[in-house]
Amino acid sequence: MTSAQEVQSLLRFLSQDAKLPLAQAMGKVKNLQAAKLVTASDLSKADFESLKTVFGDEKVARQVLNAAKRASKKRASSDASAPVPAPSPKKAKPMPMYGQPLNPTEFEASLALPEADCDEEKLKSAVIYTNRAPLVLAFACTLLKYTMPEQPISSRLSLAQAVTSMNSKNKAIHVGLDTGQAAEDEGWGEGQPIMRIMTRDVRVMKRWGYEWEEESTQGTLTASTQETLKSSQETLVEEAKAKDPALWGVDLEALKKANQPGAGGSYKGATSQLPIYTAQSARAYLMKAFETPKVEGTAPAKRTNTGIVAEKERNLSLLLGALELLYQSWADVLSSETLNNRAWGWYVRVRPDVAHGAAGWGGKGNVKLSDILELRRPAG
Structure with missing residues (x-):
């Protein structure tokens, strides 16, 4: 079962790294959970056709896959060079959710086309x-x-x-x-x-x-x-x-x-x-x-x-x-x-x-x- 922290991390990745609108990212979490694609590492190894099925758009799927590969590569490089941290006596706090979803009025305003x-x-x-x-x-x-x-x-x-x-x-x-x-x-x-x-x-x-x-x-x-x-x-x-x-x-x-x-x-x-x-x-x-x-x-x-x-x-x-x-x-x-x-x-x-x-x-x-x-x- 996906933890709340994993969901928050997934939303941060989709909206910040993959640059999807947060409302769209939130709508895809359930499908990604069902496909067991809940981390950038999971997404970087995913079959492209599976991603197209989840996101319903080839361009968006490619955007997410490329962002996942970049994030995974960056994480691997960081892990290889970083020293092993000392144990912390304090319990780690859950990371805050990135941003807030747009309300309907804000969402509609974000879709405005140029004035005719x-x-x-x-x-x-x-x-x-x-x-x-x-x-x-x-x-x-x-x-x-x-x-x-x-x-x-x-x-x-x-x-x-x-x-x-x-x-x-x-x-x-x-x-x-x-x-x-x-x-x-x-x-x-x-x-x-x-x-x-x-x-x-x-x-x-x-x-x-x-x-x-x-x-x-x-x-x-x-x-x-x-x-x-x-x-x-x-x-x-x-x-x-x-x-x-x-x-x-x-x-x-x-x-x-x-x-x-x-x-x-x-x-x-x-x-x-x-x-x-x-x-x-x-x-x-x-x-x-x-x-x-x-x-x-x-x-x-x-x-x-x-x-x-x-x-x-x-x-x-x-x-x-x-x-x-x-x-x-x-x-x-x-x-x-x-x-x-x-x-x-x-x-x-x-x-x-x-x-x-x-x-x-x-x-x-x-x-x-x-x-x-x-x-x-x-x-x-």
Whole structure:
């Protein structure tokens, strides 16, 4: 049985050395205990596929494994050079837990995206360079502000990532890069509620008892729209929150992998232990996905990492602004269901051009934000 001190040490390692958000680290402790991976040494020797199953994300699993190897190597070097300590007559005190978990309001604030830039003059000439998956993610996340306004940003990011990942999985199967069936087609997640988002039926998990303060969205709206929407939006959000809890998008592929022979899983349908798409991963994907197109015939200028990060954030702000203006133009005349159904077609019309089939997998291209603006409802 894992001691309280071992749990505290594990949390310190995950949040401090592996740099996971503490809330995410705390959610993985039980699974790590079940897998008997409770120390940095255990994690450094773990099978990578086992870590992917626990964390549900290849990048996060690699991040934890690398941190564990560094910590173990440092510990081994320290042990080899340090003198043997003299016995202490005093009983050692348990080490304090590293940090404190964020409360819901702080957690939601930590997930805030850049404020949407709705300056039409900027948007008409703006072009971004990206691949298709993050563009789907941005379309879906912004759509959910209008079709499911009661959901906090953490839920919108999780649900939008579910749409994106399910679409990528089906595309990989279609072009021959993956075999077999998608998890949802095999019935994984049965018993969990379903939400239709763009073209996907997303299995969701209700976050009963989760209370948060609704973020202000007025900064993303044009001045002419702010006053007319403010009162009705606040009322709609409060009424909806009273009926529906916050949601997580269930990661059916991770659920399927966790139940493969030898993986140690034991569930296929409704349970409180389902793997989810994390809001942190979805946000990180959006923040780094949108580049500025290179100008042909010019030598690339040297840029600092700080400058590159700032540029990508500005591009995301512009993309979000174009999407806000698109959805705003239709929100007052279309039902949520119709808006939801049209969103996929709008994405298809503006997505970057890539090679057909497997050759185009992960390919990048230009997206003109003026093309998104042209999808708005005609004035008058």
